[in-house]
Amino acid sequence: MTEKQYLRKVSAALRRSGMEKKTRKRLEADLASEFSIRLEKGESAEEIIRSMGTPEELVKGFCLEAPAVSPKTRKQKVLFVLGIIFAVLTAATGLGTAWEEYTVGNFPPLFYGRPIPKQVNGAQVIGGADGPTKIFVSSNPSPALLALLGICAAVCVVCFVLYAQSSRKKQR
Amino acid sequence: MEDRYERQLKKGALEIVILRLIEKRPSYGYELLTELEKKSGRFFSLREGTLYPVLYRLEDDGLIHAEWKGAGGRGAPKKVYFITPQGKERLPGLCSLWQQFSKSVSDILFEEESKS
Numbered sequence: 023m024t025e026k027q028y029l030r031k032v033s034a035a036l037r038r039s040g041m042e043k044k045t046r047k048r049l050e051a052d053l054a055s056e057f058s059i060r061l062e063k064g065e066s067a068e069e070i071i072r073s074m075g076t077p078e079e080l081v082k083g084f085c086l087e088a089p090a091v092s093p094k095t096r097k098q099k100v101l102f103v104l105g106i107i108f109a110v111l112t113a114a115t116g117l118g119t120a121w122e123e124y125t126v127g128n129f130p131p132l133f134y135g136r137p138i139p140k141q142v143n144g145a146q147v148i149g150g151a152d153g154p155t156k157i158f159v160s161s162n163p164s165p166a167l168l169a170l171l172g173i174c175a176a177v178c179v180v181c182f183v184l185y186a187q188s189s190r191k192k193q194r
Numbered sequence: 195m196e197d198r199y200e201r202q203l204k205k206g207a208l209e210i211v212i213l214r215l216i217e218k219r220p221s222y223g224y225e226l227l228t229e230l231e232k233k234s235g236r237f238f239s240l241r242e243g244t245l246y247p248v249l250y251r252l253e254d255d256g257l258i259h260a261e262w263k264g265a266g267g268r269g270a271p272k273k274v275y276f277i278t279p280q281g282k283e284r285l286p287g288l289c290s291l292w293q294q295f296s297k298s299v300s301d302i303l304f305e306e307e308s309k310s
Contacts, residue, residue: 083242083243086243088247
């Protein structure tokens, strides 16, 4: 294996490990420099690779010594991404519920002069049905939306709790 | 293949030892590896994967700093590590901490032998 091939494999192993980019770049630069220096001193590429270890051994050794930069496992990455997705869904569902309540209390001008539904999502109109005097006494958000909001929020919390537990286990 | 106990013991001493070597003479990574191996009678026979996390920790703590030497000139550029004023200030305290640690451990481990 040549110097370039070895360093390319080391870069690939570092990327696969999920190591943060700043630390990865730092290590890649240092290893490349050291490889060149040792070649100049007369060592062969094979000797250098034997002493540095395979790319996987090198990355493993680094992560053992630097637990603070230990890469995230696949499970941690999946939990994190799912947590973010469900956080967005929770926010979207919450906005949808709020929008529903808002639109119930504020019919667009199109409805003026036309028969207005007596009950829309639990809201009832009292007083005159024209724009200035209508009063809505109650409004209930859609049960389906509320259930969806609850589920999304619960899944989001579970994902982040499991992610945090997994990170803490790794640090120990 | 070193066992877990040996690895743990070495882990505790490596940072102080490397800081001391850099204080005596600014060095680059490979130079530190060979110096460490020679001066320890091959007890500290490290690989790059073990050395660089220690150097990065010392650098991030502000005890050493690195400069690229030889870039643009003949030969491969070398990242040389120098001790900082903060590192020089911390080192005597770390050495004395090591002496205290080593004495305490020895006193416990060899207590019966010294009594008899």
